[in-house]
Amino acid sequence: xxxxxxxxxxxxxxxxxxxxxxxxxxxxxxxxxxxxxxxxxxxxxxxxxxxxxxxxxxxxxxxxxxxxxxxxxxxxxxxxxxxxxxxxxxxxxxxxxxxxxxxxxxxxxxxxxxxxxxxxxxxxxxxxxxxxxxxxxxxxxxxxxxxxxxxxxxxxxxxxxxxxxxxxxxxxxxxxxxxxxxxxxxxxxxxxxxxxxx
Amino acid sequence: xxxxxxxxxxxxxxxxxxxxxxxxxxxxxxxxxxxxxxxxxxxxxxxxxxxxxxxxxxxxxxxxxxxxxxxxxxxxxxxxxxxxxxxxxxxxxxxxxxxxxxxxxxxxxxxxxxxxxxxxxxxxxxxxxxxxxxxxxxxxxxxxxxxxxxxxxxxxxxxxxxxxxxxxxxxxxxxxxxxxxxxxxxxxxxxxxxxxxxxxxxxxxxxxxxxxxxxxxxxxxxxxxxxxxxxxxxxxxxxxxxxxxxxxxxxxxxxxxxxxxxxxxxxxxxxxxxxxxxxxxxxxxxxxxxxxxxxxxxxxxxxxxxxxxxxxxxxxxxxxxxx
Numbered sequence: 001x002x003x004x005x006x007x008x009x010x011x012x013x014x015x016x017x018x019x020x021x022x023x024x025x026x027x028x029x030x031x032x033x034x035x036x037x038x039x040x041x042x043x044x045x046x047x048x049x050x051x052x053x054x055x056x057x058x059x060x061x062x063x064x065x066x067x068x069x070x071x072x073x074x075x076x077x078x079x080x081x082x083x084x085x086x087x088x089x090x091x092x093x094x095x096x097x098x099x100x101x102x103x104x105x106x107x108x109x110x111x112x113x114x115x116x117x118x119x120x121x122x123x124x125x126x127x128x129x130x131x132x133x134x135x136x137x138x139x140x141x142x143x144x145x146x147x148x149x150x151x152x153x154x155x156x157x158x159x160x161x162x163x164x165x166x167x168x169x170x171x172x173x174x175x176x177x178x179x180x181x182x183x184x185x186x187x188x189x190x191x192x193x194x195x196x197x198x
Numbered sequence: 199x200x201x202x203x204x205x206x207x208x209x210x211x212x213x214x215x216x217x218x219x220x221x222x223x224x225x226x227x228x229x230x231x232x233x234x235x236x237x238x239x240x241x242x243x244x245x246x247x248x249x250x251x252x253x254x255x256x257x258x259x260x261x262x263x264x265x266x267x268x269x270x271x272x273x274x275x276x277x278x279x280x281x282x283x284x285x286x287x288x289x290x291x292x293x294x295x296x297x298x299x300x301x302x303x304x305x306x307x308x309x310x311x312x313x314x315x316x317x318x319x320x321x322x323x324x325x326x327x328x329x330x331x332x333x334x335x336x337x338x339x340x341x342x343x344x345x346x347x348x349x350x351x352x353x354x355x356x357x358x359x360x361x362x363x364x365x366x367x368x369x370x371x372x373x374x375x376x377x378x379x380x381x382x383x384x385x386x387x388x389x390x391x392x393x394x395x396x397x398x399x400x401x402x403x404x405x406x407x408x409x410x411x412x413x414x415x416x417x418x419x420x421x422x423x424x425x426x427x428x429x430x431x432x433x434x435x436x437x438x439x440x441x442x443x444x445x446x447x448x449x450x451x452x453x454x455x456x457x458x459x460x461x462x463x464x465x466x467x468x469x470x471x472x473x474x475x476x477x478x479x480x481x482x483x484x485x486x487x488x489x490x491x492x493x494x495x496x497x498x499x500x501x502x503x504x505x506x507x508x509x510x511x512x513x514x515x516x517x518x519x520x521x
Contacts, residue, residue, distance in 0.1 A: 023467055024314055024489055030247065031254045056208035063251070064243035133262055152262045155307035155336065157224060177216040184212075184255035 026070045033078050034066055038188035040079065044086055049093075058093070062086045136186035140179055143167075147175035148183070206244045214238070215249040219256055223310060227334065227350065229387060232313075236467060253312075306338040311351070314465045314489065316446070324358035325365065330384075330443050331465045331488075352384035354441060359397075372422060375400040379416075382441060390422040393432070393440050401427070446488050452481045455498065455517065462491050470495065474518035477504050491515060 041062060045055050065085050066075075075081040137145060143165070150161045161172045218235050221227065239246050309329060311317050317329040321337070323344065329335060333351025338344075344365045346355075357365045359378035367374040369385050379397025384390070392401055394414045401420055402411040412427065414420055417437065419430045432440075439449035448465075450458050456478035459470035465488040472478045480502045486494050495506050495515050507516040 022489055027246075027250055031250055035251060035254055054205070057205040060208040060211065060244050060248060061205050063247035067247050068243045129258070130261055133259060137259075137262065148259070149262075151223075152259050158220070173217070173220060176220045177213060180216040180219060180252050180256050181212050183259055184252045187255040187258055188251060 021071060021074055023071070026067065026074065029070060029074055030063075030067055034063065034082060035188050037079055037082055041082055041086060042189055044083055045090070048087070048090055058086070058089060062089055065089065132187060136183050139186055140182055144175040144179045144182070147172050148179035151176060206242065208244075208248070211242075211244055211248045212252065215245065215252050218249065219252055222312075223308060223334070232332070239467075306336055309333075309335045309337065313467060316443070323360065323363075326356040328354040328444055330354075348383055348385050350385060352382065352443070354380070354382040354444060356380045371403055373402045375402065377413075381414075388423060391419065391440075392422070393419045393437050395434070395437055395441070403427075442485070443488065448486050448488050449484075450486075451483050453483065454478065455480045455482055455502070455504070458482055458494070459517070462486075462488070462494060465489065466491050469514050471514055471516045472518075473507070473516040476519035477502070477517050480504070480519070 038059070041059060042055065045058050045062075046052065049055065049058065062082065062085050066082055069075065069081075069085070137148070140148060146165060147161050150156045150164060156164065158169050158172050158176070162169045165172065218238065221231065222235070239249055309317065309319055309327075311329045311331060311333045313332050315329070315331055315333070319327045319329070321327065321339070321344075323339075325344070327335070327346070330352035333353060334349035335351070335353055336347040336349060338347070342363060344360075344363050345368060346353075346366070347368045353367075355365075355367065355376070357376040357379055359365070359376060365376040367376075367383050369383060369390050372390055374381065374383055374392055377398040377400060379394060379399055381392060381394045381397075381399050383392050392399065392414060394416050396416050398413060398415050400411050400413055401422070403422075412420070412429070414429065417431055417434065419432045419437065419440070421428045421430070436451075439451065442449040448458075448461050450461075453461075456472050459472055462470050468491050470491055482498060482501060484497060486497075492515070495517065498504050498517060499506055504517045504519060507518070508514075509516070
């Protein structure tokens with residue numbers, strides 16, 4: 001019997017390096033190590049790419065490539081790896097785009113992506129977490145926030161929320177989906193403000 | 199994946215991922231839904247990363263539960279309180295939450311784990327619940343009763359007994375009522391299993407109008423199918439094997455290969471398929487890590503002489519009988 005509850009069983013970074021990487025390891029690694037770099041990644045893309053409306057698509061593509069690479073081998077130095085992936089993607093996109101000058105590509109090739117990641121203070125992050133969550137919650141549109149609150153704080157189903165708010169099931173679904181997307185943007189993207197200085 | 203020409207639209211992929219995530223929290227989520235989700239996730243890495251990204255943020259928002267008011271409308275309270283006061287209150291609540299996890303109140307709350315997930319919950323009354331893989335559980339505590347609805351999956355309960363407030367686990371038309379105890383409940387599509395490790399529970403069903411109950415003492419294991427309830431007596435160590443998932447393990451003892459494969463498939467996206475009916479009936483024993491599908495396949499090959507066919511892209515390991 002395993003009577004004592006052991007929350008530490010979730011942390012197994014040592015297992016990650018090595019030849020055989022399981023999908024679940026990669027998923028956990030991606031959430032734990034890559035997503036916290038979102039602010040850095042987004043800033044890198046914004047600084048180096050003019051068409052701002054393409055930033056979310058580029059970011060998603062970088063994530064997909066990083067994830068795919070990790071299935072073969074989980075990279076050791078994560079931040080330089082993510083930024084190098086981003087840079088290569090931008091270079092490829094630029095080369096495809098005939099109007100961009102060769103100089104712009106050359107500039108990008110000179111961008112230094114080798115800065116190692118700053119070790120994060122996990123205790124600080126834990127303290128910050130609730131504040132960040134609340135900030136994110138206040139950024140949601142009013143009806144959307146109401147739906148998210150009813151789901152998260154009261155555990156209500158879509159139907160129950162619809163009844164409570166006096167709207168259709170589908171409207172609730174819409175609000176929850178919007179809520180998820182905005183929360184992800186705020187929670188992954190708006191954190192770690194000191195990183196922005198780089 | 200159209201990697202070289204056109205980027206996938208992050209917005210449209212996120213919309214679909216969020217829709218899956220939202221639907222997954224509903225009680226009607228079926229195995230077919232899970233298959234469809236798995237198939238969508240395996241179509242493109244963009245799908246997978248968008249889903250992981252939204253899910254991790256959405257799961258983190260679970261911590262907002264510490265803001266839950268005792269009664270009334272959470273939303274209106276959130277808006278009324280000035281942000282600074284809210285932050286101070288939240289900080290205090292977070293400290294409290296660190297020790298007691300979740301405050302008591304009369305509203306319901308949903309706990310979920312995904313494929314391969316495992317979560318420990320400490321309720322305000324001191325009751326502990328451990329969720330196994332792919333589980334949805336709804337908590338509804340009132341002054342008069344404590345009701346847990348197991349919508350899907352499996353959980354282990356260590357209940358703080360309270361004469362005045364019975365602790366009841368509902369599974370479809372069945373209910374398991376605590377009489378001072380530790381027990382587990384597992385819901386599969388076609389059956390319900392209840393095992394009691396300490397104390398005693400009452401297993402009831404509302405199938406017929408008068409209802410019927412049966413008492414299960416420590417060491418008893420009940421298997422409930424649509425047709426009947428079968429009660430076994432299991433030695434403590436055998437019953438403990440049923441709970442090996444709490445330590446991330448799976449224990450088999452003369453278990454048919456098909457059954458063992460089905461157990462692994464509960465935890466992993468990488469699926470074991472028994473390609474050959476002759477292999478399905480071979481029995482296997484041993485203790486395995488839930489996530490180590492490959493190790494299991496290797497052991498099956500060594501012990502039973504089955505052949506392994508590995509399709510990494512589809513995440514399928516298929517086993518077939520030897521010559």
